[in-house]
Amino acid sequence: MAIAYSDMVLFLSHRNQNDAKRLYGDAKKSGIVSVYIEDRFNEELNFEASKKPIAKYNLKLLFVGSSTPHNAVGVKWFIKKVLPFVDATLIIVGSVTHQLKFKQNQKKLVIKGSVKNISQYYYEADIVVCPLLSGEGMKVKVVEALMFGKTIFGSSEAFSGYDLEFGKVGTICNNSSDYINAIKHFSATETNRYNLNSRKAFLERFTAEKYYNEMKNCLNLSYTDRVGLVGLNGTGKTTLLKFLSEQKDAHIDSEGSILRPNDMTIGYLPQELTIDEHSDVSAIDFVIHDAVLIGKELEELAVKLSENTEDEDYDAVLQKYGELNEHYERIGGYSIKNDAEKILSGLGFHEDDLLKSIWKFSGGWQMRLFMARLLLQKPSMLFLDEPTNHLDMDALLWLEEYLLSYEGGIVVISHDRFFLDRICNRTLEISMKTISDYKGGYSYYEQEKIVRFEQSVAIYQKKQKEIEHLQKFVDRFRYKATKARQAQSRLKTIEKIQEGLETPEQDLSKISFTFPKATRSGEIVLTFKDISKSFTTSTGEIIKPLNKVSGEIVRGDFIAVVGHNGAGKSTLCNILSNTMPAEGLRKEGHNVIINFYTQHQADALKGDLSVLDEVLSSTEDIAVQQKARDILGSFLFSGEAVKKKVKVLSGGEKARLAMAKLLMQTANFLILDEPTNHLDMRSKEVLIEALECYEGTVLLVSHDRYFLDALATKVWEINHGTLIEHLYSYTEYMEKKFKAKSLALASEKIGSHGSKSNDVLTKSALDIKSVNLTQVKSSKNSKNSKNINRIEKEISIVEQEIKKIETVMLENGFYSNREQATQIEKKYRDLKEKVDELYKQWENEVATI
Numbered sequence: 001m002a003i004a005y006s007d008m009v010l011f012l013s014h015r016n017q018n019d020a021k022r023l024y025g026d027a028k029k030s031g032i033v034s035v036y037i038e039d040r041f042n043e044e045l046n047f048e049a050s051k052k053p054i055a056k057y058n059l060k061l062l063f064v065g066s067s068t069p070h071n072a073v074g075v076k077w078f079i080k081k082v083l084p085f086v087d088a089t090l091i092i093v094g095s096v097t098h099q100l101k102f103k104q105n106q107k108k109l110v111i112k113g114s115v116k117n118i119s120q121y122y123y124e125a126d127i128v129v130c131p132l133l134s135g136e137g138m139k140v141k142v143v144e145a146l147m148f149g150k151t152i153f154g155s156s157e158a159f160s161g162y163d164l165e166f167g168k169v170g171t172i173c174n175n176s177s178d179y180i181n182a183i184k185h186f187s188a189t190e191t192n193r194y195n196l197n198s199r200k201a202f203l204e205r206f207t208a209e210k211y212y213n214e215m216k217n218c219l220n221l222s223y224t225d226r227v228g229l230v231g232l233n234g235t236g237k238t239t240l241l242k243f244l245s246e247q248k249d250a251h252i253d254s255e256g257s258i259l260r261p262n263d264m265t266i267g268y269l270p271q272e273l274t275i276d277e278h279s280d281v282s283a284i285d286f287v288i289h290d291a292v293l294i295g296k297e298l299e300e301l302a303v304k305l306s307e308n309t310e311d312e313d314y315d316a317v318l319q320k321y322g323e324l325n326e327h328y329e330r331i332g333g334y335s336i337k338n339d340a341e342k343i344l345s346g347l348g349f350h351e352d353d354l355l356k357s358i359w360k361f362s363g364g365w366q367m368r369l370f371m372a373r374l375l376l377q378k379p380s381m382l383f384l385d386e387p388t389n390h391l392d393m394d395a396l397l398w399l400e401e402y403l404l405s406y407e408g409g410i411v412v413i414s415h416d417r418f419f420l421d422r423i424c425n426r427t428l429e430i431s432m433k434t435i436s437d438y439k440g441g442y443s444y445y446e447q448e449k450i451v452r453f454e455q456s457v458a459i460y461q462k463k464q465k466e467i468e469h470l471q472k473f474v475d476r477f478r479y480k481a482t483k484a485r486q487a488q489s490r491l492k493t494i495e496k497i498q499e500g501l502e503t504p505e506q507d508l509s510k511i512s513f514t515f516p517k518a519t520r521s522g523e524i525v526l527t528f529k530d531i532s533k534s535f536t537t538s539t540g541e542i543i544k545p546l547n548k549v550s551g552e553i554v555r556g557d558f559i560a561v562v563g564h565n566g567a568g569k570s571t572l573c574n575i576l577s578n579t580m581p582a583e584g585l586r587k588e589g590h591n592v593i594i595n596f597y598t599q600h601q602a603d604a605l606k607g608d609l610s611v612l613d614e615v616l617s618s619t620e621d622i623a624v625q626q627k628a629r630d631i632l633g634s635f636l637f638s639g640e641a642v643k644k645k646v647k648v649l650s651g652g653e654k655a656r657l658a659m660a661k662l663l664m665q666t667a668n669f670l671i672l673d674e675p676t677n678h679l680d681m682r683s684k685e686v687l688i689e690a691l692e693c694y695e696g697t698v699l700l701v702s703h704d705r706y707f708l709d710a711l712a713t714k715v716w717e718i719n720h721g722t723l724i725e726h727l728y729s730y731t732e733y734m735e736k737k738f739k740a741k742s743l744a745l746a747s748e749k750i751g752s753h754g755s756k757s758n759d760v761l762t763k764s765a766l767d768i769k770s771v772n773l774t775q776v777k778s779s780k781n782s783k784n785s786k787n788i789n790r791i792e793k794e795i796s797i798v799e800q801e802i803k804k805i806e807t808v809m810l811e812n813g814f815y816s817n818r819e820q821a822t823q824i825e826k827k828y829r830d831l832k833e834k835v836d837e838l839y840k841q842w843e844n845e846v847a848t849i
Helices: 017-029 069-081 095-099 119-124 136-147 176-191 237-244 285-289 290-308 314-330 333-346 365-376 393-402 418-425 442-477 484-499 569-576 611-616 628-634 639-642 650-661 683-692 705-711 730-753 764-770 774-778 785-809 818-847
Strands: 010-015 036-037 058-063 088-093 109-112 127-130 152-153 170-171 200-208 217-222 226-230 256-257 266-269 381-385 409-413 425-429 434-438 524-536 542-554 557-563 584-590 594-597 669-673 698-703 714-719 722-726
Touching: 010 290, 058 069, 058 119, 058 176, 058 290, 069 088, 088 095, 088 119, 095 109, 095 170, 109 611, 119 266, 170 176, 217 409, 217 764, 226 237, 226 442, 237 381, 266 365, 266 569, 266 705, 285 333, 285 365, 290 314, 290 333, 290 365, 314 333, 333 365, 333 393, 365 409, 365 650, 393 418, 409 418, 418 442, 418 730, 425 442, 425 542, 442 484, 484 557, 484 698, 484 722, 524 569, 542 714, 542 722, 557 569, 557 730, 569 669, 569 714, 594 639, 611 628, 611 639, 611 650, 628 639, 628 650, 650 683, 683 705, 698 705, 705 730, 714 730, 722 730
Parallel strands: 010 036, 058 088, 058 127, 088 109, 127 152, 152 170, 226 409, 226 425, 266 381, 381 409, 557 698, 557 714, 594 669, 669 698
Antiparallel strands: 200 217, 200 256, 425 434, 524 542, 524 584, 714 722
16 A cells, blocks of 8 residues: 555555456445555556546656767666656656657656756756766756756765755755655655644635625645635735734624634735834844743743642643743754744844844844744744845745745745745645645745646536537427427426536736837946945934946946845945935946836825826826826726825835826836836736837846846945846856856855864864974984875865866856866866875874874
């Protein structure tokens, strides 16, 4: 007996076909709806009763490779020896497909061939497989897979040269059994991350007149769920989240009931935060506040128990103390400050921030404090409304890792598809006033939604043909005495079919726009030199986010500005848009027209104006004003919606309105500071399409990895007041950052060695010089001195070679010649091993003195 990940499915393994058929019949009589019979050697028995179980979570495996013989051999072997025996689909990308006999997609196999943008396939994949006997050709793919945070299954050779913690980033598979077992284990652990019998919360018959129809079935949430709540802005995602998390300000039209265990605790992160004005505490005290209150209550209960042992309520107090103490231990109450500091550090706070008043922080940083406070409480169910909005890349990656290991359920609203794909194992979509459930992440949802729609269309067409056929019989014989009864029977059948038949509907509302054409600018759009900007904080501290930075923007550039929060990205945008004064030189090119979309553009909207009046106020050009309704319609403001007051709009609607205002003016240079904040997935996709067709120049700031990956051709990195230009795409920038970090860690490891003597410690080449070797070298009679000198010279020579190779490996286009890159990488590993051995020899020689 084996486990299949499907409801009410019996999976049988039996060698004898007759016995298998008998078991199948018994299973069907027992009410099991789907049976899959397979023999112990994984050869499916061919008879009509057999049916493969439908997996709840069909894994996507990715193989990427060029048209080299070892790639072709590896993937053919995998298709034959592994793929038939796992519940997964293999996607093959790259010119290796030219070496395969089959060119078309087959069962469990998707052939993509050579593609321009490989990143989308990494985003969608669950596992990257590297089934090579010689792993040299897969080095760059291992780096790419790690960069996209994907699990890697491959041979020992594919991983050689990397210091990886297996079990977290990958699994070594040297034969078919290794692959099959690893994939099945991955499916089990990823789909059923925690105990499958965990308690659930049930939502019964939920309805909100404004947003949803009454749900036909109950919605259940379990502690194992990682749910992504998706849908267009304004469809009611936040309303549903508030209802599920039992917030007091849930929409007044909401009706329904929630059944949940008494001991289920709930944590809710709102999209917009309001902190009590009278609360003036330090950051660390704000975060641990709830735990401190519990600790004080425990102390009070302990005193009460010690003083009144004969009281009637003693047992009740004792029980309350036990339950409260159990909760206090679960949230780490006895080490709460240390845990809080770790979470705050992960979210980007420094040690000197912890004692600052919460009012010293901006709204975005206050939201991080609230998130830290929430995470520290460790509720059974987390409800998060746009948690990534105020996070920079480092904090976002930390949050992803934290939530992946979170021991509780999660329901999250987010427009970051990378985040949803990495975190979620389930997706709820609100569309057309209905809620649809998908058993997978965002990429799975996108594909499954298309499949479901096509299936519903096919069923509808089939039923219509059946109705048409029955109707012909009715029309022909309903008045014929001998056939009247049959005609009436068929008429009733038609009525029954029509009662349960729903016309397939697809939400086709879509933002569709193009940026207004502007006159062509000069070749040089903008130059700046020695730009500096300083700010004085309320405490008198002077901070300098930009210190003598220089740069040049050329017509047609699409530049991504990256850096941690507070690094100076928005400051640079304000200076370059000429809305903020600064030291240094700023010079615009010929005929440059700038449009600047600020990070808080929506905050500048006038709440008392209607949507239409707000847009009209942005220009006095009559011709442009006449297009206002068309532009608003492109952003889903049509009909009566244009008469809405701005103050009643949701955060996403305000963001779309601010973008519509931007379109009322022509420009050939767009400066966009976080343009995707609060935009839903569809809006974001259309904005990407519009920018791809834009003929001007773009400087953009965004924390959305998908958005940057699709558009950026250059990257400006702001770090500690400096601006570093990278002349390649965002994906290449991230790859090189990862590679540089890996090389730095490798070099550090090479140089870090223990010592056999308390007097001699060697951690790097510099340590050799810092160690007191005067006595050693001055002792001419020492038998070791010549050997030590010789080894030191060899170490110096080898380390110089290593540095040269590292420089070459970091150059753009290093992997354009795969064969040459493979040879250089092999030499690099050999040199690292050699220098490691030389250090050991040096230590042994010194230790004997």
